[in-house]
Amino acid sequence: MTEFKPPMSDRETEELIEIANCTDEDIWQREATLQAKKELIKRNISQEQQNEVIERWNKEAEEYLKKEAERLEKNKTESYEKWEMVVLFLFGPILFIRPYLFNSHTLFTLRGENYFLKFKQRIIIFGLSFIAWFFYINYSFQQSEKKRLEEIDKIDISDWKKKHGYE
Known part of the structure; x- marks a missing residue:
């Protein structure tokens, strides 16, 4: 078993959720996602709780993208003093x-x-x-x-x- 630094047991719950639910193997190795899932099970974090966190992240991302689109739209007409x-x-x-x-x-x-x-x-x-x-x-x-x-x-x-x- 590969030992990651910091170990999965020392990581924050949200970071483990991110690792466990990552679908891109270029970001996290398969073994890292498996270890993160095991650590979440040890911490009694259900899939429903993980989905809530992921949903919250998605809402935050949507809000950020909306604000960014508004900012870029506002920038179109900004002039120099x-x-x-x-x-x-x-x-x-x-x-x-x-x-x-x-x-x-x-x-x-x-x-x-x-x-x-x-x-x-x-x-x-x-x-x-x-x-x-x-x-x-x-x-x-x-x-x-x-x-x-x-x-x-x-x-x-x-x-x-x-x-x-x-x-």
Whole structure:
């Protein structure tokens, strides 16, 4: 007989009921289900009591699934707050590369959690953010280049020209 850890005699009654009534042999070995059934018999737990526990679990599972369906339905129309949109816009490229930096969702998790409106908003905000950052960086580069060329033009090189024979 295989000895399981923890032993069947040390396990909670509900855990034994779960093991004994498991139909999938990939989860529990056949020997484990048999030992659990024997332990339930030792504890005087009838099949009727086991069925009551299983029925309670089924009701809890149905309630959970119902609440989860309601939550997913509610998520469809949830929108970002204005301040969240501003943060997404300002830090869009950073959040695109490192989405968990501000405990933010990724596009994939938004889609998986049924946040359709947030998903669309995020794509639009990121697109606008990338465009704005591109123009800002391009403008900054052009300004620094213009300033550099102005400084070069201000330099008096007449002495250098005379010394090297350009005048």
